Amino acid sequence: MRNLYALVVTGAVMVALLGTIGVLAFNRVMQSDVSRKLMHTTAGLVFMLLWPFYEDSPYSRFCAASLIAGISLYFAAVGLGFFKDHLKLTIAATRTGRPKDLLKGPVLYGLVHTAVTAIYWRDSPVGIMSLCALCGGDGLAVFGGLLGRILGLPWTLPWNSKKSWAGSIAFLLGSFYTSVPLMTLFVDRGFFHLEAHQLLRGCAICSAVGMLVESLPILEYDNLTVPAAVAFTSQLVMSSAASS
Numbered sequence: 607m608r609n610l611y612a613l614v615v616t617g618a619v620m621v622a623l624l625g626t627i628g629v630l631a632f633n634r635v636m637q638s639d640v641s642r643k644l645m646h647t648t649a650g651l652v653f654m655l656l657w658p659f660y661e662d663s664p665y666s667r668f669c670a671a672s673l674i675a676g677i678s679l680y681f682a683a684v685g686l687g688f689f690k691d692h693l694k695l696t697i698a699a700t701r702t703g704r705p706k707d708l709l710k711g712p713v714l715y716g717l718v719h720t721a722v723t724a725i726y727w728r729d730s731p732v733g734i735m736s737l738c739a740l741c742g743g744d745g746l747a748v749f750g751g752l753l754g755r756i757l758g759l760p761w762t763l764p765w766n767s768k769k770s771w772a773g774s775i776a777f778l779l780g781s782f783y784t785s786v787p788l789m790t791l792f793v794d795r796g797f798f799h800l801e802a803h804q805l806l807r808g809c810a811i812c813s814a815v816g817m818l819v820e821s822l823p824i825l826e827y828d829n830l831t832v833p834a835a836v837a838f839t840s841q842l843v844m845s846s847a848a849s850s
């Protein structure tokens with residue numbers, strides 16, 4: 607029963623958060639580039655904050671993952687041309703406002719959250735770290751790049767002229783300063799154990815790896831490459847130290 611309540615709360619918060627951002631974008635209160643990145647940054651982080659509300663059972667992770675799979679399939683359906691009266695979503699969640707662009711970043715983002723939730727859940731630092739890199743890191747990198755241009759520091763990366771040092775530094779800080787508090791929350795709740803120095807070292811190393819992977823000229827697929835690289839790194843540097 608507790609999982610049902612947790613699912614209802616997760617769904618309600620998702621509709622409230624994504625719906626509010628969508629309405630603001632549709633009414634031109636927020637540019638679509640900002641709304642897209644705001645969704646990208648906040649959705650997964652808020653989702654993980656709700657993980658402790660699920661009951662302590664082997665099925666909880668699949669309950670949570672199935673909800674995300676469902677919302678991802680909904681985004682895919684809109685992208686494929688169904689639900690034509692739901693086009694507000696495409697304005698808020700894509701760079702171009704074209705429905706088919708939902709099938710790239712947004713659907714991949716949702717499917718990655720589905721897989722990470724089902725595979726790792728709250729029992730180890732790996733899933734939390736990979737999603738913090740994707741949400742806090744990749745999400746805030748764009749705002750870092752924008753700030754860099756505003757401050758007259760548009761220095762682009764030697765290996766990728768479409769990315770900047772400011773954006774990559776924003777990735778590093780965003781990933782680190784979202785993963786440390788979230789990881790600390792889950793350690794304090796007893797889901798797994800990490801010594802403080804192991805947690806800080808692991809989050810720093812994983813954030814740096816994520817920053818490097820995100821800076822590569824792999825267009826459209828960093829929603830997969832970043833969490834995959836960070837999950838692999840986290841397995842090496844944190845998972846062995848973590849004990850439940």
Ligand SMILES: C/C(=C\COP(=O)(O)O)CCC[C@H](C)CCC[C@H](C)CCCC(C)C
Pocket residue numbers: 616617619620623642643645646648649650652653656674677678681698699700701711712713715716719829
């Ligand atoms: C617009 C989104 C990503 C944009 O990706 P990119 O273009 O920047 O690469 C977010 C897409 C949302 C996704 C389909 C739904 C995911 C749901 C989320 C993981 C859980 C939300 C629940 C929570 C309680 C708010």
Ligand SMILES: Nc1ccn([C@@H]2O[C@H](COP(=O)(O)OP(=O)(O)O)[C@@H](O)[C@H]2O)c(=O)n1
Pocket residue numbers: 701711744747748749750751752768769770771772773774777820821826828
């Ligand atoms: N490391 C980074 C990442 C993004 N950015 C800026 O943010 C914009 C969008 O980044 P992106 O292509 O990774 O965005 P998505 O692929 O997530 O939609 C880039 O075109 C850059 O202007 C940056 O300057 N440095």
